[in-house]
Amino acid sequence: MKILLLGGSSFLGRAYAVEALARGHQVTTFNRGLRSPDLPGVEAVRGDRDSAEDLARLVGGRRWDAVVDTSAQQPAQVALSVRLLRERADHYTFVSSVHACADWATQVITEDSPLLPCPADTPPGQPFGRELKAGCERAALTGIGAERTLVLSSGLLVGPYEVGGRLPWWLERMARGGRVLAPGDPGRTVQVIDVRDFAAFGLDLLTAGTAGRFLTTAPPGQLTFGQWLETCREVAGAPGTELVRIDDGPLLAEGPDRVEPWTELPFWAPDLPDWAYIWQVDSSRARAAGLRCRPFAETARDTWDWLRTRGPAEDTDAEGRKAAPGSLFRQGIEPAKEQRLLAAHG
Numbered sequence: 001m002k003i004l005l006l007g008g009s010s011f012l013g014r015a016y017a018v019e020a021l022a023r024g025h026q027v028t029t030f031n032r033g034l035r036s037p038d039l040p041g042v043e044a045v046r047g048d049r050d051s052a053e054d055l056a057r058l059v060g061g062r063r064w065d066a067v068v069d070t071s072a073q074q075p076a077q078v079a080l081s082v083r084l085l086r087e088r089a090d091h092y093t094f095v096s097s098v099h100a101c102a103d104w105a106t107q108v109i110t111e112d113s114p115l116l117p118c119p120a121d122t123p124p125g126q127p128f129g130r131e132l133k134a135g136c137e138r139a140a141l142t143g144i145g146a147e148r149t150l151v152l153s154s155g156l157l158v159g160p161y162e163v164g165g166r167l168p169w170w171l172e173r174m175a176r177g178g179r180v181l182a183p184g185d186p187g188r189t190v191q192v193i194d195v196r197d198f199a200a201f202g203l204d205l206l207t208a209g210t211a212g213r214f215l216t217t218a219p220p221g222q223l224t225f226g227q228w229l230e231t232c233r234e235v236a237g238a239p240g241t242e243l244v245r246i247d248d249g250p251l252l253a254e255g256p257d258r259v260e261p262w263t264e265l266p267f268w269a270p271d272l273p274d275w276a277y278i279w280q281v282d283s284s285r286a287r288a289a290g291l292r293c294r295p296f297a298e299t300a301r302d303t304w305d306w307l308r309t310r311g312p313a314e315d316t317d318a319e320g321r322k323a324a325p326g327s328l329f330r331q332g333i334e335p336a337k338e339q340r341l342l343a344a345h346g
Contacts, residue, residue, distance in 0.1 A: 001207060002026045004064040004089065006049060006081060007071035009036040011163045012095065012154075015199035016068055017042055023203065030058050031071070036161075049077055050124065055084045066091040066206050075135035076124035082143030093150045093206055094140040098215055098281050100133035100153065105278040111153075111213045111285055137213075147211055152202055155217020155281055156267075159195040159299050160306035165331040166266035170232045171304050173332070177238030179346065181338050182245045183259070183268040186226025190267055191279040193217045194299045201291045214286040218293040220279060228267065228296065235300045244346040248272075257340055264333040 003020050007013030008029030014036065020027050021041045028043040038044040047054030049071065067089045072078045082092065101109045102116045118135030120142045126132055140149050158167045173180060198216055205214070233241050248270040251259040261268050261275070269275045283291065 001065040002028070002063070003206070004028045004030065004062075004067045004085075005042075006030050006067065006069045008042065009033070009038055009044075011161050012157060012195055012199065013068075013070040014039065014161055015159070015195040016070060016202065019196065019199045019203055023207075025203075028062070028064065030055075035163075049081060052080060052084070055080065059084055059088055062088065064089045066093065068093040068095070068202065068206065069140070070095045072136050073128075074124055074126060074132060075118065075120055075122040075139045078136045078139035079120060079143060082140060086144050091148055091150065091206060091209055091211075092140060092144045093152065093202060094137060095202070096137050096151050096153045097130075097133045098153050098155055098217065099130040100137060103277075104130075104281075105275055106273070107277050108280045108282055109215065109277075110282045111215055150202075150205055150211055151213040152198070152205075152216045153213060154193070154198060155215070155283070156192045157195045157198060158192045158303065160303050162195070162303065167232075167300070167303055168307055169266050169331045170229070171236040171300065171307060174233045174235075174237040174241055177241045179242050179244045179342050180229075180233070181265065181333070181342055181346070182226075182229050182243040183251055183265045184225065184248045184270055186224060186229070186245065188225050188269070188271070189221050189279045190223050190225050190228055190269075191217050191220055191281055192223070192267075192296070194294055197291070197293050201286065201289075204290055210289070214289060214291075215281050215283050216286045216291060217281050217283050219283055219287065220281065222293070223296050225267065231297050231300050235297070236304045244342055246341060246345045250345045251341065257337055257344075259333065259337075259341070263331055264337075266331045 003025050005013050005016055008017050009031055017027050017039050028045060030045045030047055032048055033046050045058050047058055067085055098104055100115050101113045103109055103113050115134035116131035118131035120135060120138035122135045137151050162168055229243055233243060252270060259265060261270050269278045
């Protein structure tokens with residue numbers, strides 16, 4: 001098949017490209033070429049997806065069997081893309097997010113759960129918000145049609161080449177050794193999916209011409225946070241690395257050492273009403289359609305192998321955190337703050 005990847009060089013797009021090439025497909029990637037190098041074997045077309053002129057140049061006289069959109073963050077981006085591509089491809093995959101569901105984290109969600117309000121014709125340049133992915137879904141379905149559109153609502157993606165920095169932060173923190181703050185209830189489950197498993201499942205559905213919507217993540221209850229931390233310690237921990245458990249309460253107490261869930265200690269979701277169902281996404285429809293998720297230990301090992309080959313990223317500080325203040329993807333607690341909390345509560 002001839003497949004166009006909108007994106008295609010970084011993390012999920014890269015995983016799609018690797019898998020598609022391995023299966024013998026012809027792959028065209030469209031991106032600005034600013035984040036990651038192109039994979040050998042792809043036809044790389046440079047351009048900005050916000051530019052109608054660049055998209056028109058991409059299309060030219062080309063035609064593809066399918067398009068995979070891994071990079072859209074704004075409904076206007078999807079609307080522009082589908083307007084120019086709907087007569088140039090038979091099938092359109094849009095990668096959305098479980099975060100687009102209105103009840104995410106407060107109730108169990110399924111494919112039938114309502115989306116956040118955001119129209120397909122939302123103007124461009126909107127500030128970041130969960131609702132934008134819902135608008136992107138609507139733009140794809142409106143522009144291409146439900147019978148030709150596959151929506152994959154992604155859970156949290158982890159694995160080699162991760163750009164969010166969550167799993168890499170924990171692995172690199174374990175590698176620094178010493179006493180490591182292990183927050184909250186170790187028996188609380190987490191729900192993540194290896195980016196390679198996501199891409200393989202997406203390509204299976206694409207090649208079958210499948211339409212519809214699938215919540216695409218690991219089954220609930222497959223992995224606990226305690227197992228997550230222990231696996232990271234086993235894979236990357238320096239000799240003598242010790243996990244020190246601290247309950248949610250002291251970490252959430254008001255004051256200068258209050259810890260922000262999710263970012264300062266990645267994947268830590270405390271036992272609060274607004275987080276009660278964060279790891280309870282019903283992915284049974286995807287599993288019935290063939291989704292298979294590898295053991296987390298394999299993902300952790302492969303990610304650690306990649307990190308050791310890559311070395312420190314250019315935009316991270318000495319503790320492995322994204323360096324730009326205020327960055328959406330800044331992850332990790334300051335070492336001095338972690339040590340204060342360990343001394344006081346550990």
